[in-house]
Amino acid sequence: MARVYNFNAGPAALPQVVLEQVRDELLDWHGSGMSVMEMSHRGKEFMAIAAQAEQDLRELLAIPENYKVLFLQGGATTQFAMVPLNLMGEGRRADYIHTGAWSKKAISEAKKFGAVNIAASGEESGFAAIPPQSAWRLDSEAAYVHYTPNETIGGVEFHWIPETGGVPLVGDFSSTLLSRPVDVSRFGLIYAGAQKNVGPAGVTLVIVREDLVGHALPGTPTILDYAPQVENDSMYNTPATFSWYVAGLVFAHLKAQGGLAAMAEINQRKAKLLYRTIDESGFYRNPVAIADRSWMNVPFILPDAALDATFLSEAKAAGLLGLKGHRSVGGMRASIYNAVSYEAVETLVAFMKDFQQRHG
Template sequence: MSRIFNFCAGPATLPTAVLERAGGELADWHGTGMSIMEMSHRSKEFVGVAEKAEQDLRDLMGIPDNYKVLFMQGGASSQFTMIPMNLLRGGSKADYINTGQWSTKAIKEAKRFCEVNVAASTEGNNFTSAPSQAELNLSPDAAYVHYTPNETIGGVEFDYVPDTGDVPLVADYSSSILSEAIDVSKFGLIYAGAQKNIGPAGLCVVIVREDLLGNTIEGTPTMFDYKVAADNGSMYNTPPTYSWYLAGLVFEWLKEQGGVEAMAELNRRKAEKLYGFIDTNDFYANPVAKNNRSRMNVPFTLADAGLDKTFLAESEQAGLMNLAGHRSVGGMRASIYNAVPEDGVDALIAFMADFAKRHG
């Protein structure tokens, strides 16, 4: 087997050990004579897998008992709609902090259901920073405050958790969940699409405080009601069973690596290496404010944009894949999630140094 270094923003690289284990279990899961993707989601075997996955995630994140963990479909983008449906709870306004394209999309969807107060926006600097706590213009009557701790496309990460007082804080952790320890009790709701640090696409994890359940807006579809999902163990309908199973394997792998604390140290080293190289080489540049640079998604530009296609072609030949920046911003982007090994970052830096020497 020959594995390349995959820097895709999502669907992203998965731990090789997880893929190998899943491959070994694909046709015959634990001597059952069938694949786990063929099993009933109501079977004791799959229920056991689901329950263990949830418990492992609770252990990794230190999720308090008064929070429900939901394994849902529709990706994080469905949550843009489900959040106001579930969390307005009789209110008519919500605060949103806009730091990039995913925040912008969340705001657009929320406006279908309520008045949105943009408490702060960094659109004026092309989303190259996150606002400070002092810059947040929060509404006293907001039903909740929504923000995106890490913007995948722009590579912008908050260096603090916003203080919203008694107003529930909602966070789209899709691209940074499980990359470091967080205090779940500071949040009313956390959601994360799986395809970056959790597992394959098709699954979205929602962690929601119990007191926020059970008061949806009129007309909310049954499948969009968090309480229905919670009351039915995320199995009101047939869930994405194979994605759930693979997420469970990733949680086990994370525990074996030493948990989120160990991953945080690894991610710090990887990011410091890559940003350190970019900052000391005039051939490359990163536009993000240093205190808001993402540890997960590192965008960078070349001194001569005319060399972009050459850079991508040569990097692929070197086994460094999916380095093109998002189509909306161009340039390059290296996504260095939990499963990207440190030697992958080392290989990328070595290639970048050689490319700059040859083309600079």
């Protein structure tokens, strides 16, 4: 069977070695006589899987002891509601930084629970640049500051962590977590849908400072309250056991590759190669400010939109899939997460150069 080069934005590529391990363990996990999909989440086998996954994640990110790690469901979209429900407090005020499609959705959801101050927005640049922190208008009474470190659709990324003083910083790390080291101690809460760098869709990581747990707004549904999730080790209800298991295999794989510093070096090389090809081509164009370009999601535009369908068709024939830009922006987008190899990017670059020679 021929494997394609997968540039999908999510669900996205998984490490082949992890997929092979899943295949080998699918019917009989470690002599248990059953698949992880069939196990009781309360049984000793799965409890061991869950504990090891959390331990490996803590090691990868150097998570301080005063932070709780949760493996939840509902994707980042559910966190758009859980964050304000749990963190807004009696004042019901929060700051949000608007940098694109995903921050917009988070803002819209938060407004249902309290007053949202748009402390900064990239709208003036067409969401092609990150507003400098010197221009932010933070609310001193805000319960937290929320931002999206990487906008998957627009391809803009923070390459710095905002300074928020004593106000807890919340980050939607869905498309960048585990792609490089991050100082968790700078945050009150980090959340991330799994389907980019973590594992298959179905599990959502939440890393929350313990003093922020236990303050949910009155009327918050129990399933959306962090406190019972912490008290029950992410098992208040039946968790997404198979996704949790595969995520744990990814964590172990990343440790074996040298950890997140090693991944950062590889990811930066991949991004530099692709951006250099775009910039030097005189044919392709990336609309994002150079200082704010994403390592993970690289949008690019052809000189004539009439060529888009041909580009995608020929790319598919060459084994390059998932390159169509999001429907809201068009063009192309290559998502080059951890599991997308340097070789995959080299192959994409060679195809892009050949396509330009034939259609430029």
